[in-house]
Amino acid sequence: MSLLKVENLDVFYGDFHAVRGVSLEVNEAQTVAIIGANGAGKSTLLQAITGLNTQKRGAVTFEGKDISRMRADLIARAGVTMVPEGRRLFGSLSVEDNLRVGESTKRKGPWTLQAVYDLFPRLGELRKMQSSTLSGGQQQMVAIGRALMTNPRLLLCDEISLGLAPKIIGDIYRCFDAIRQSGVSIVVIEQNVAQACHASQHIYCLLEGRISLEGDPRKLAMNDITAAYFGTEQHS
Numbered sequence: 001m002s003l004l005k006v007e008n009l010d011v012f013y014g015d016f017h018a019v020r021g022v023s024l025e026v027n028e029a030q031t032v033a034i035i036g037a038n039g040a041g042k043s044t045l046l047q048a049i050t051g052l053n054t055q056k057r058g059a060v061t062f063e064g065k066d067i068s069r070m071r072a073d074l075i076a077r078a079g080v081t082m083v084p085e086g087r088r089l090f091g092s093l094s095v096e097d098n099l100r101v102g103e104s105t106k107r108k109g110p111w112t113l114q115a116v117y118d119l120f121p122r123l124g125e126l127r128k129m130q131s132s133t134l135s136g137g138q139q140q141m142v143a144i145g146r147a148l149m150t151n152p153r154l155l156l157c158d159e160i161s162l163g164l165a166p167k168i169i170g171d172i173y174r175c176f177d178a179i180r181q182s183g184v185s186i187v188v189i190e191q192n193v194a195q196a197c198h199a200s201q202h203i204y205c206l207l208e209g210r211i212s213l214e215g216d217p218r219k220l221a222m223n224d225i226t227a228a229y230f231g232t233e234q235h236s
């Protein structure tokens with residue numbers, strides 16, 4: 001069953017038409033990846049789903065309910081949570097206090113402090129540390145943990161691997177299975193095409209605000225994905 005359905009979404013910044021007629025679907029316990037070059041409209045698309053961009057038209061349905069006109073805080077309370085690009089932690093607060101920020105939605109579910117520490121044992125060891133002193137990878141784990149503390153049904157991750165070492169990226173993506181098994185669907189924006197294909201059951205490629213390709217990454221040819229990503233013609 002589809003958890004999230006976006007139909008014909010347009011998003012504007014003033015006169016600028018950033019997202020153009022985008023339709024996508026996320027099923028229960030599925031990971032969906034969104035790829036595309038810088039400026040393609042990936043972040044704008046996720047922000048529109050979470051209610052952050054109000055200049056839009058089209059339908060956004062979550063758990064069968066139209067959320068396209070709902071306030072951002074109510075969308076969060078309904079179970080849609082973003083891990084924002086750049087993490088946006090409270091640097092002067094401890095790891096644990098940052099995680100507790102996620103309790104603000106007051107949603108019940110399996111994700112507690114202990115469950116986050118079981119997922120990322122290193123965070124348990126660092127829980128009293130000021131989060132600004134952590135490495136980039138550890139900060140990303142805090143950002144994901146904080147989002148899980150809201151007990152979402154849908155987790156939207158914007159560029160979670162940006163600037164991180166390959167080993168750390170592997171560690172982060174490995175936890176996606178456990179997150180999905182807890183009943184959470186995931187949408188991830190990923191610049192690394194191979195990583196996106198590996199981590200997801202369905203990918204969407206955005207090019208200048210439009211979906212240029214979509215499908216099961218195991219069935220798509222790498223040539224076609226590259227062409228859709230860069231907007232180049234195929235010569236094979």
Ligand SMILES: Nc1ncnc2c1ncn2[C@@H]1O[C@H](COP(=O)(O)OP(=O)(O)O)[C@@H](O)[C@H]1O
Binds near residue numbers: 037038
């Ligand atoms: N606040 C804004 N005001 C005006 N234009 C914006 C704003 N945010 C993004 N844009 C423009 O919208 C387009 C899509 O941006 P964005 O969604 O951030 O792309 P991506 O996440 O794929 O890199 C880009 O051309 C960008 O310059």
Ligand SMILES: [Mg+2]
Binds near residue numbers: 044158
């Ligand atoms: Mg972006």
